[in-house]
């Protein structure tokens with residue numbers, strides 16, 4: 001994807017304005033924006049889904065338990081059962097997490113085709129009139145402002161990176177069903193996600209230096225950040241499903257404010273192994289460079305181990321962190 005801010009396009013479009021380019025890029029984003037109404041509603045999303053679609057905004061809400069008797073049963077071995085179809089099951093939440101993997105891995109593959117492009121992150125290089133900050137900050141802030149107008153952050157599974165910066169929703173707004181405890185609304189670890197992405201992940205994903213594609217770099221950064229945020233904050237739903245499945249198991253640790261015990265209870269080593277294996281396999285499959293020359297060795301766009309490490313070191317630990325934060329407040 002070449003944006004007006006990118007080198008090739010800029011040569012023939014000297015008037016390309018960063019503001020217009022960034023806003024256009026935000027609108028053109030190939031990953032769908034989960035701005036639609038709740039899964040339970042029948043209306044179409046406001047933005048057409050493309051490659052690969054994110055989930056309906058409140059997928060878990062469609063499976064909201066109607067009464068505590070419909071709770072999920074779960075053992076430490078990760079076996080879960082439900083005797084009702086419309087409950088928040090750990091199985092349905094895990095299949096949502098699997099779909100998030102596709103979005104994250106595709107994003108990494110796309111961003112990896114560009115160099116690091118340091119000007120994207122340098123406030124002095126952005127030269128955006130009346131804006132103090134880098135190009136990527138500009139893109140995320142402006143996009144979030146617009147998405148807030150469309151109600152994105154009214155949805156309990158959406159979290160802005162710049163919450164102080166949002167605009168009011170245009171009418172009519174959608175009422176989202178929420179299965180989470182109200183305290184969930186105050187859990188937002190996007191600052192950490194931002195720091196991990198720019199501090200640890202990005203420099204290892206891309207080649208050093210500049211290729212002029214700052215607009216595309218910022219656009220993919222934003223899409224990856226949004227996908228990471230969505231996946232990690234899904235920890236709230238994971239935790240709710242686990243609590244509903246075994247309230248007696250979690251309650252003493254919650255009452256004792258015992259974070260370590262909660263961490264131990266909600267950790268499933270076998271599930272984590274499966275996640276690592278699946279991410280490896282997806283990164284190898286989606287990341288193949290397809291050439292006409294079938295004789296040659298298969299080339300990969302990114303090292304699959306990097307995607308696995310991302311999950312191992314950050315995505316799963318941060319998802320667990322969200323779960324602990326949520327459970328600590330679950331009985332407030």
Ligand SMILES: O=C(O)C(=O)C[C@]1(C(=O)O)C=C[C@@H](O)C=C1
Nearest residue numbers: 238266267268271272275316319
């Ligand atoms: O599936 C779960 O039970 C989760 O809590 C999610 C998750 C993950 O982030 O993928 C996190 C912790 C568990 O140990 C296993 C997997």
